[in-house]
Amino acid sequence: MTLAELLQLVALTLFAAAILLGLLRLVRGPATPDRLVAADTLTVIATALLAALAPRLGSALYLDVALVYGVLAFVGVVALARIIETGGVR
Amino acid sequence: MTALDLVILALVALLITGALAAMLLRNLLGAAVATALVSLGVSVFFVILRAPDVALTEAAVGAGLSGLLLALAARRLGLWRIEVQQSEEERQC
Amino acid sequence: MNLLGSLLLVVGALFCFLGALGLWRMPDVYNRIQAGTKAVTLGTLTTLLGVALIQPGWWPKLLAIGGLLLITNPIGSSVIARALLRAGVDPWHRPEADKRGTP
Amino acid sequence: MTPHSHSAAPTTATTLTALLVALLLWLLLTGSLDGQELFIGLLVAVVTVLLARRRSALFDGIIWSSQLPGAVLLYLGYFLRALVHANLDMARRILSPALPIRPALVQVRTELTSPLGRLLLANSITLTPGTLTVEVEDALLTIHWIDVPPDTDIDAATRAICADFERYLRGFVR
Structure with missing residues (x-):
């Protein structure tokens, strides 16, 4: 195993740990806004993960997934946030 | 290959926890967020399984449209409810 | 080049991990955002820079992803924060230092 | 971010700017300068701009001059430096066991007038050390600051948070 491969291994491990930590926040809550923030952060982490996986899988097609995911998840987050805004706290 | 296995394990945890949260959360907005996260995990899984086209569709439908639709439907039906303080929700999962 | 790119991947993953750790440790929603x-x-x-070093031919698409991310990500968090403020969520204060700068 | 009510018809310059941005995005996404792809890209860009013509009023905040590229580069350099600094700062706060934060909401006043300028300013503030834009209302920005020094009023906060960015931004945006 070369040094570059070892470094990529470390990077993927850190990504996995980041996903698990974000998941922990999603489970613990305590309220819906916390979950929304956790989901937003997890989305961007997933975008980075997709980009990091792309050279390993060997095709630029996988970058498109990261692009579409990054942009569309933003739309979803904004929609949910707007509903919190108009809905208020009850 | 072990690192990729770790990522896959984390994704499986994401999928199962997200699905359970979507079922068990009382708050419908929280459930919508959990559903979007499940589709995130599925999308990354499709990429790992080397199916970029399926992953692209899953990302478009799951992340953007389903979140938007669920949120709009919840608002139209008057079913949203935001709880800021700690509540019984926390014990749910 | 490959080595440097991999090193950048590790740095990027480390920052993502720190972000998730901050999400876990911070006391209230605004600080978590x-x-x-x-x-x-x-x-x-x-991470995108690291991928661009590993696969130099991909830089246009990586640049597009980076630019869009740099615009959408702060707006997204800002929108969440504004929604919370309008919904009436008060920010957390350190107990011994309250009543300062709050409108 | 603020629902800006620009309903006036956009000028030719802003429409051309929007067209240029759309074409640039197409070029980055396809990554080829082939004649046919370029033609299709131009077609798609024209259709996109026509469909979103009312939204392209966002671009009328740009000040066109010969110094535009230099000003943008200066801003980007300052911004990236601030971003790295912000993250080291945030990493220090997250990793230290005592969690050294004193968060509060403060308000600052901006002199930028165009929606684009305020958007860029708000984004820059969100990504730099310890600050998060919560709301933009005309010239007043509400900001969540993670470490507020004692006795901060609106002028001190403006100097500390957004004066530098404003100086760089005013090189190319209103």
């Missing part, structure tokens, strides 16, 4: 959005944005940018 701060920790999450900043660290994760820089982590993603570093």
Whole structure:
């Protein structure tokens, strides 16, 4: 195993740990806004993960997934946030 | 290959926890967020399984449209409810 | 080049991890947004740079992803924060230092 | 971010700017300068701009001059430096066991007038050390600051948070 491969291994491990930590926040809550923030952060982490996986899988097609995911998840987050805004706290 | 296995394990945890949260959360907005996260995990899984086209569709439908639709439907039906303080929700999962 | 790119991947992953850790450690929603959005944005940018070093032919698409991310990510967190403020969520204060700068 | 009510018809310059941005995005996404792809890209860009013509009023904040590229580069350099600094700062706060934060909401006043300028300013503030833009209302920005020094009023906060960015931004945006 070369040094570059070892470094990529470390990077993927850190990504996995980041996903698990974000998941922990999603489970613990305590309220819906916390979950929304956790989901937003997890989305961007997933975008980075997709980009990091792309050279390993060997095709630029996988970058498109990261692009579409990054942009569309933003739309979803904004929609949910707007509903919190108009809905208020009850 | 072990690192990729770790990522896959984390994704499986994401999928199962997200699905359970979507079922068990009382708050419908929280459930919508959990559903979007499940589709995130599925999308990354499709990429790992080397199916970029399926992953692209899953990302478009799951992340953007389903979140938007669920949120709009919840608002139209008057079913949203935001709880800021700690509540019984926390014990749910 | 491959080595440097891999090193940048590790740095990017480290920042993403720090962002998730901040998400876990911070006391209230606003601070969680701060920790999450900043660290994760820089982590993603570093990761994209690392991929661009590993596969130099991909730089246009990586640049597009980076640019869109740099615009959408702060707006997203800002929108969440504004929604929370309008919904009436008060920010957390350190107990011994309250009543300062709050409108 | 603020629902800006620009309903006036956009000028030719802003429409051309929007067209240029759309074409640039197409070029980055396809990554080829082939004649046919370029033609299709131009077609798609024209259709996109026509469909989103009312939204392209966002671009009328740009000040066109010969110094535009230099000003943008200066801003980007300062911004990236601030971003790295912000993250090291945030990493220090997250990793230290005592969690050294004193968060509060403060308000700052901006002199930028165009929606684009305020958007860029708000984004920059969100990504730099310890600050998060919560709301933009005309010239007043509400900001969540993670470490507020004692006795901060609106002028001190403006100097500390957004004066530098404003100086760089005013090189190319209103």
